[in-house]
Every structure is written in structure tokens, then in C-alpha cells.
Amino acid sequence: MAHIQDLLTAIGLEPDRAQMFNMSAAMASAFVTVAQEMTERIARLGPNPLRGPLDTLTDSERGE
């Protein structure tokens, strides 16, 4: 994960955009907590600067 965050930094993106949380399927409240935390964090960081109109994206950027 540290490697991915370093890579994001090198690319020029905020490393906080990616984070890994470990939990079991039974940890519903923990899941909600981190989902909210992540949503707030992303909202604070703003839109992905790479996101343009969809037609300018390559397949891999669209995740296909």
C-alpha cells in the first residue's frame, strides 16, 4: 500500500486517494465508519484531476 501511495505521489496525485482497510464481513459498523471517512476525505481532496470528459479517457483509465 505504501508503494501504491508513493507511486500516486510520483504521478502527481494525492496519496490519500487510496487506502486499504482490513476487516471481516461481520464488521458492519467499522465498514460504515471507514466508508464515511474515505468519502469525506475524497470530497475534501476534490475531483480527480485526471477525469475529463469520458471520451478523452483511454480504456485503462476507464478501468476496462
Next chain:
Amino acid sequence: MIVAEQKSLDEIKSLIGDAERVLVVGCGTCVTVCFAGGAREAAIVAASLRMATKLDGNGKDVTDVTVQRQCEWEYLDEIAEQIEGADLVLSLGCGIGVQAIAEHFPRKWVVPGLNTSFMGLPTEQGVWAERCAACGDCVLGLTGGICPIARCSKSLLNGPCGGSEGGHCEINPDIPCAWQLIYDRLSALGKLDLLMAIQPPKNWKTSRDGGPRKIVRDDLRLGAEEE
């Protein structure tokens, strides 16, 4: 295997310069198994470059392809068309792969994406260590299969210097003392007498010191009979 490490994205970006169409070429042999320049790493480097150059305001056309071995012409022939279509080739092969591409495609600009580090092996998951210096005149038969040329910081041939302590080399506690390893192994195998003989100065001519090296096997050369 040949062990390599990726250069930083910043350095790679500066090596690419103003080229618009970039082909990242991975290699399916040594650098794949040391997770530096295989198909997976080639795809990640290509995607990273697309994103990074786009953020810089000049998105480049970066694609990737991986061949079985960059150091053999026939594998490079398979991607000749893609190479010709690119402004620049970023090789994620070792230094041999980069040069093979340059040699095979004389008109194409090729840059390295890796630093070729050494010849070694993975001692555990995620850890690689040097084992051979390719000196061209193997001494492992005298040292119980542990190389003092590659593994002793001073490449000593006649036993440990005074900097051997608690099994490690004084220059770094992470480096085992090669001569302690040799001593222990010869001791365990009852061959300590090998350490009593004075080894003469080494013939470094077979190493890089003799100039660039080449091996010619007439028994294998095509058309050798006619010569």
C-alpha cells in the same frame, strides 16, 4: 538471475523528454521474477506515465508490450512494428535488453527504465542478494561455493580482513562476512586446509578489467565449416 530496480518516475519522465508516442517494453525473464520490469510492471509504468503527463498538461500516448526476452533478436522481431510506430522506446529490460533494442533498431531512440543492479537470487520474499561478479575465472571450488569476489567488500582471496565481526562485514551489519561464511562451511565440511594455501594475485583479465568480453564457440556457429 539479473536483478534490477525501477528508476524513479521523475527520472523516467526526464528521459522521455518531449517524445509523444512512447512504447514501454517489458521483459519476461529475469526482471519479471524480480518484479522490476515484467508485463505487470510495464503496464503500471505505462499507466503512471499516461496519468503523470496528463496532469503535467501534456498527455502522452504511452502503450506497453512485453516480450519473452529482450536480449534475443527473434523476440524483438515480434514487436518490430510497435517499436517502429513509437517516437521513443522505454525498455524495462536490464542493460542488455536496452542495448539489444538499440542495436536491433538502429534508428530508434531507446532509454532505460531500470537500474541493472547485480547477479543474484531472492533470499526471501522481497529480498535479493548479490552472488556472482562474473569475474570469468571461478574460484568457488576453493571457497566451498561462497564467492569472495562478489560477497567480500574487498574481494579478498586469502581470508578475512580485521573487519569481520560477529559474522558480518564492518561496512554494514546487513552484509554477512563472506569469509566467515567460507570459514564456517569449510570447517563443517572438514576442508579448512584449503584456507592455508596462499592464493596468488587473481588474473582479472577474464573480468571486466580485460576489456569487453566475448565468447566464440566455433562448434556452435553457423557456417563455421566454411571458414
Next chain:
Amino acid sequence: MAESQASTGNSYLAGSNLERLLRRGHFAVTGELGPPQSADGTVIRQKAALLKGCCDAVNITDNQTAIVRMSSIGAGTIVVQEGLEPIIQMTCRDRNRLAIQADLLGAYALGMRNVLCLSGDHQSFGNHPTAKNVFDIDSIQLVHMVAGMRDKRIFECGEEFKGQEPRFFVGAAAAPFADPVAYRPYRLAKKIKAGANFIQTQLIYDIDAFGVFMEKVRTLGLHEQTYILAGVGPLKSPGMARYMKNNVPGLLVPDALIDRMVQAGAAWDKPQDELTKEDKRARSAAWKDEGIKICIELVQQIRQIEGVAGVHIMAIEWEEAVRPIADGAGLLPRPVIDEPVA
């Protein structure tokens, strides 16, 4: 052999003062002189003045700890001019076999007669850690090469000298307590077999451990094939003693000696910030006195060990300490041999 000094009827290998004293059975004293990190020759002259008369010969270090300093042969030339005998240290780190031989030819022509052959501290410890090292040959191969230049009158490649061959008294180092400890006497044997005429050891503080090493040396008969000079050096402070014990490979410093150093400064045992400048100076002087006292005792104990032919006093950047140590140990005045040198 016509041009060789070996044929002049003089049975000495090199005829250096050190060799002549050792051959006559005198307990030898060598010292150490570290050249400056500058081109200032006066530093060498000042240090030579401090050491002259209390050492039979002095080691001139060769970029010691891989820090660039005036060359050992350059500094050695000044030492010769000052009437003190140098022991040129030659490491394998910075020179290949061509450069080493060339430098030794020059050193001999400039009047130097002793060489100490070392592998050399790795450059990663010094002030040019990004440098490429050489290590073309190792210390044992170097000993063999220098002895061969003298005894066989050949270069390393086997070619014979056409003119004067360099005739050096050849020395090597021994680290009795470095690992693997069991191998150390045998490695010493190898250096002697390669041609080492004298040996200087790493600093000895643990007399018992050194005694064990020397016992093995005697069992192997090594003390009869070479002259062994035990390395000693004065401690400057308890901190230095602890540092050497914990950080320098192959150095054993008994706790009893560290305690003695601590005791020597006990009168000033209060928090650092309560000590005045004068206090610190007085404490340092007390430590140094104790360090010299310990060193004298070590020399006296070492002298009792069979097979030890002398001491090598290492007081780098504290050359003033050598005279009181040699004097205190009853080693002064140094014997002077009046006989024609061939």
C-alpha cells in the same frame, strides 16, 4: 645479483634500523604518525620531533580510515629528512599492482626501508564514500609481492629487475580478536609464509586474550619466524574506551579498564552543565594520565609474554603521549646501533 645489496656481505634483508634492532634482540618500539589532511609539511616535522628518540621507526599511515591525507611516501620523505625512520603503510584499496610497485620503487629511492602491507579500510568509512575501490591484490599477496621484489628481484609479473631492486623490511598486520577468531593464528601463519618479516597487531587491551592468542602462535612456532610487535594505545576517556569496545571490530576492552578510566574522572562526577571549562580540562587531563598509566602497564605485561618482540604504540593525533609511555615502561633511551649500513 651483481647490483643487489644482498651480495655486499650484509646479511640484513633491508638494513633498516627496525630490522637491525630486532635482529639483535632488542625489544622494539614503533609509533604512528598520521599525515595531515593538507599539503603542510611542517605538521609532519612537528610530529616527527615528538616521536624521534622514543620510537625505532614510525608508521606513516596511507589514507587511514579512507580519508584523503598527504601520501605516506610524501610524508615519509619528510620523516627521513628529520632523521626518523618511517614504516610506509601501503594499502590495496587505492592502487593496483602497477601503482603499488611503482610507488615502492620511489619510496626506496627516497630512503625508505620498511613497508607495512595492509588491505586498507573500506572507502565507505571515509570522506569519499562514492569512490571506486581497487583491491586488485590483497594484503597477503602484497606481502608476497614486496618480499619477491627483494628476495627474487622480480616484479609481480615475474620479470627480473635490471637495476637496483627495492629492499624493504616487510611488515603485515594481525587482528588477534577479529572473527573468525579460531582462524586468526593460521592467517598470521599465512602472512609469514608469504614473507612478512614483522607483524604489528591491532590494539591490545585484554592481556589474557592476547596471551591465549600468543600461546597458539608459539605452538605453531610463528614467533620464531617473524617479529611480533603488539599494538598498544593510550585511552583518552571512558567514552573512547566504550566506543572501541562496542564499535570497533576485533577490539577487546575489559570492563576493568573502562572502570579505571571512569574512576579517574570520578572527582568531576556531576551533570555536564555544572562542569566549568576548567573542570572539563582537569577531568580530561586526569583521564589522559590514567590512559597513559594503563598503557604503560599493558606494555610491561606484554613484555612478559614469550614471543613478543616489541610494541607498536598507536597514539594518533596524540603523539605527545608516546614519550611518557615509552619512558614509563622503561624503554628509553632507545638503543642506537653504530654499524655501517650497506
